[in-house]
Amino acid sequence: MKKIFKNKLVMVITIFFLLFIFSIKFVSSEILNRNKENISNFKGLDMKKDSILINFENKALNLGLPIYVENNRYYLPLSEITEKVGGKVVIENGLANINLKNDNIKIDSINKKFTVNKEQYDLKRKAIIQDNVLYVSMIDFTKIFNLKTYWDIQNKTIFFYKNRDKVGLSEEKHGNKAALIRLEDITAGGIYSSNEALEKLRVIADYLYKQNIPFHVAWVPRYVKPCDNIDNDISESYSMYNADFLFTLDYFVDKNGVIGLHGYTHQYGNTTSVDGLEFHRSKSDNIPEDKSYSTERINKALNCAEKLGIKCDFFETPHYGILKNQLSSVEEKFSYIYEPYSEDGGATCCEHIFKTNSNGKKVIYIPTPLDYVDGKKDCSNMLKKIRKLNQNLLGSFFYHPYIEFEDIKIDRGEDGYPYYNYSEQSVLHNIINQLQRQNYKFYKINDIK
Structure with a gap:
């Protein structure tokens, strides 16, 4: 009797197992057939x-x-x-x-x-x-x-x-003084011309996002290096690297970043992007000083951004170098100019927020009284400047994110997952911590009215 019962039990289990296998195959087959049907009916996109x-x-x-x-x-x-x-x-x-x-x-x-x-x-x-x-x-x-x-x-x-990384935001820091950060000279070339560099930029964006810190990105749309015959406008030339770079800009925006234009090429003539001036500052630079030239460059930069679907909320002239007659070209297109106001090409600058009415439109100049960090060795100097900053000035500075790269280690696990270790002793970590200790809270540029 027990043997008969045992045999029946084995038979029932076998039938259920076969039905289970059949159902899996049926569902898989249904999905596969539906997928094949969708593929065969798909007429394609105009891309x-x-x-x-x-x-x-x-x-x-x-x-x-x-x-x-x-x-x-x-x-x-x-x-x-x-x-x-x-x-x-x-x-x-x-x-x-x-x-x-x-x-x-x-x-x-x-x-x-x-x-x-x-x-x-x-x-x-x-x-x-x-x-x-x-x-x-x-x-x-x-x-x-x-x-x-x-x-x-x-x-x-x-x-x-x-994503296995912790994505939770830290508690928003409160402070009675305003701070702003701008990531400087972001362009598709030079020091950022590798997928590893772009990944490290996204790591920095993750850090700022987790800290509830909005940030600004000074983007140079077209990277030019005449001595090596390099001319990369990501709105005109397709490459997988350029797609990675544009994905990084999209990633910045998703992590509470604000994109702005930092000139069009950030150079003129035979100079290299990021190194050279783009607008007229003095007779010695041989850059055209008429307004039509500055208008043309600004329009080209805006056209590039528009083609890529990148919203740009501010403008910053390369090396803060531009004379007043060309500056009016910027005021016509932007309400926020992220640099100290100057009438002499940047030789003397206003350290306070400067508001003006340009052709019936309000324009606000946002200065950077803390200036910038001149490499890792300059960290202690920046911390000292933060401690001594006049209470009536913005805790505003710009930062070249490649300074962080030594402190970001990227590796891949056995399953390929990209892990990173970002040292809390990095220059940027130190600056952020110092500003928060001094009772500063970070804002977006368009929070300033």
Whole structure:
């Protein structure tokens, strides 16, 4: 009797096991067939295709749909990727409902919103639904699924991992004095011409974001180095590196960064970007001194930003060098000029906030009384300047983020996950801590009215 019972039990377990295996195969087959059907019905987007590869949690995704690139910004087939990693997507009337593991996600392509487990956010770029296929920009893709990236430009592969880093914000610091920070000379070239450098810039953005510190980015749109025949305008020339750089600008904005224009090329003639002057300061620089020249350069910079979809909230002239007649070109386009007001090309500067009315428009000049840090060796000097700063002046300074690079160590785990160690003894950590000890609170430039 026991033997018969045992045999029946084994038979029942076997049947349930076979049904379970069949159901898995059926579901997998259903997803596969639906994916194939979507791919076969997809007519394509009016964008350039690129042959980059996608790797998700160390698994190569052999996508049937193309990856598109528009002005160096990648658009990924989110619907196919989701199904490739075991999720489900239902698209109807401009809405996409996504179930992936423990996440319930809704994407509203019409109103440019997305919801993750009932928390609503704005999409950074347009979401595209066509032929029952959903495409989103890469910055939105990482935001929707809370992903971390690693760019392997040599092998044209982008690795995505579920973000394991702590993302919680620290308690907002209170203070009765205002401070501002500007990350200086950010451009697609020179010291930032590697994927490692761009990753370290994102690490710095993470640190500032976690500290509840808004920051400003002085961006030079076109990097020029005539002696090496380098001329890189990321709105004109596509490369995977340029896409990585633009993704980094998008990342800055997502981490509470404010982008501004720092000239157009930050150079003139045979000088190199970031090193040279761009606007007329004195007769010896041989730079055109007429207003039409400054207007042309500013318009080119703005056109570049507009083409890339980068909102620029301030302008800063390279090395604060520009005479009053050319400065009027800046005032016509910007309400915030992030530099001390000067009428003589920067020789003498106003250390206080300066407000003026230019052609019926209010323009505010934001100075940097703390100036900048001249390398790691200058840290103690900056801390001393903070302690001695006049109470009536802004705790405002600019900082070249490459100074931090020695204190940021990036490594990859056995599973490829990009880990980093950011020393709390770095120059920037010391400056932030000193300002907060002196009762400063960080603001955005447009908080100043």
